[in-house]
Amino acid sequence: MAPTSIDHPGEQAAADPIKLLAIRETPLSLDEVFRAVGDDASGGTTLFVGTVRNHDGGADVDRLGYSCHPTAEAELRRVAEKVVANHPVRALAAVHRVGDLAVGDIAVIVAVSCPHRGEAFEASRKLIDDLKHEVPIWKHQTFSDGTEEWVGAC
DSSP states (O other), X not given: OOOOBXXXXXXXXXXXXXXXXXXXXXXXXXXXXXXXXXXXXXXXXXXXEEEOOSEETTEEEEEEEEEEOTTHHHHHHHHHHHHHHHSOOSEEEEEEEOEEEOTTOEEEEEEEEESSHHHHHHHHHHHHHHHHHHSOEEEEEEETTSOEEEESOO
């Protein structure tokens, strides 16, 4: 499955705080996400970056790949809308990578701008936690001993 991007800045209303949502096969950009949530009325902006680590559960990870369900983009939007509805978010962005990734690669970036730092931290934490628990994106890990594991699969 070739994921598509749902980041269409020209199609969103100017007042829409959801600035960038995407599931991509290409490397993710910290600069792009940070620019997307720039807001002069915000006193706090958080940026969370999830990277591929070299171990999991005491085992060495050689490689991993992410895949997603065709509904992943719609679920990502639903999660983002829920965060916006429950927090004073002025700007929000979330991008997740799919495909084969190497240790050290960026797998996910979420960013939130709010009037105050505490609000930004709370909204960002809710966004990444709900993304990881509710958006159907699955991780396939291959360990150095040759074993494999799927994480997040139903």
